[in-house]
């Protein structure tokens with residue numbers, strides 16, 4: 018039986034427990050100027066509070082590998098020296114509070130250049146700090162502009178941008194890196210036949226549609242130390258195959274199982290099993306709607322898998338691990354509500370809370 022509060026070792030990295038902070042955009046970086054895309058005092062306080070609250074790993078939000086790879090102009094980025102320097106302060110602060118500092122590297126593709134969600138999520142024009150989004154094919158996400166279809170040279174530039182950002186992430190002190198291939202953003206949009214209708218070697222069958230993801234894994238692995246883990250966030254399904262009224266060809270759990278085999282063979286150490294985001298779809302609301310896919314992938318492939326989605330109860334999180342559905346859990350909204358969720362859960366399930374010495378009087 019695996020406890021939520023048992024360490025997990027990935028390569029040579031020991032992660033102190035299995036309750037991890039899921040990447041969540043905070044839309045709080047400067048959109049212009051010398052500190053564009055760099056973390057601010059807000060990011061420092063936000064992530065350090067969750068680290069001090071006892072999570073084993075903090076995954077810093079989707080961080081654009083290129084300016085046009087940000088979801089919004091207020092996203093973090095990692096293409097400049099200033100961003101690397103400020104992210105270094107953030108990584109050090111997370112580590113000092115006892116959690117493993119990790120960062121999600123991302124390219125938003127055809128869903129880029131939108132407003133903050135609380136201001137409407139609408140597409141931003143060129144006069145509003147926006148830009149023209151890019152994608153595998155000129156097929157728009159509903160409500161957003163038609164993306165520019167990437168050429169093969171531009172695909173190679175994107176792959177190299179992931180590697181360059183990974184190199185900077187390492188220099189900044191991050192100990193794990195996650196490639197974002199979920200939620201309809203660029204890499205996922207190549208995987209799914211709904212958004213990828215290319216006729217060159219980056220489209221067609223699964224091997225073609227997965228090519229950019231596998232090249233990105235290779236490029237990141239080439240600059241990332243052998244002793245440290247690379248994680249891959251995937252959308253396990255587009256939620257189209259599950260809908261009996263929708264017969265379009267889409268990305269499926271079976272495809273994710275195949276991708277997991279290809280990705281782990283190339284050095285990915287953990288699959289972070291999310292879902293959806295590519296098209297508007299009917300998504301079930303049961304508690305295990307998404308975590309059950311993590312279990313399927315884990316059993317089918319033997320890969321190390323993290324579950325995410327609607328995990329907010331310590332007993333349920335424990336059960337996911339004990340039932341072999343996952344090796345670790347990522348929590349999103351529960352940690353927005355309560356930065357100390359992990360320490361409270363440890364007390365609830367008989368694990369060891371990790372209070373900083375400054376908080377010793379809390380116990």
Ligand SMILES: Cc1cc2nc3c(=O)[nH]c(=O)nc-3n(C[C@H](O)[C@H](O)[C@H](O)COP(=O)(O)O)c2cc1C
Pocket residue numbers: 039040041042043078079121197199200250291325326327328347348349350351
């Ligand atoms: C405000 C917000 C921002 C998010 N930003 C990201 C992100 O940057 N990268 C990502 O992969 N997922 C992102 N997500 C998805 C979460 O990481 C998580 O997978 C999702 O919220 C489901 O988990 P939960 O039910 O524990 O919240 C975001 C979710 C929220 C609520």
